[in-house]
Amino acid sequence: MFEPITRRLHVWHIRNLTRRKLAMLDDRLLSDLGIERNQIGDYVARLNVEGDRT
Numbered sequence: 001m002f003e004p005i006t007r008r009l010h011v012w013h014i015r016n017l018t019r020r021k022l023a024m025l026d027d028r029l030l031s032d033l034g035i036e037r038n039q040i041g042d043y044v045a046r047l048n049v050e051g052d053r054t
Helices: 003-024 027-033 037-045
Strands: none
Touching (some): 027 037
16 A cells, blocks of 8 residues: 555665765766766666666
8 A cells, every 4th residue: 555655765765865966976976977067967867676787
């Protein structure tokens, strides 16, 4: 009954954690990953439930 809610909460938590960790990196490390600072939100939004990029 509550599985969809807990799953969505888990996905939100993973995305939020990923966004915070990426924001802590400096610009050079982000560029090594192929991400610019202003693209962090878009990158995290494209993560699927398992955490892989789609």
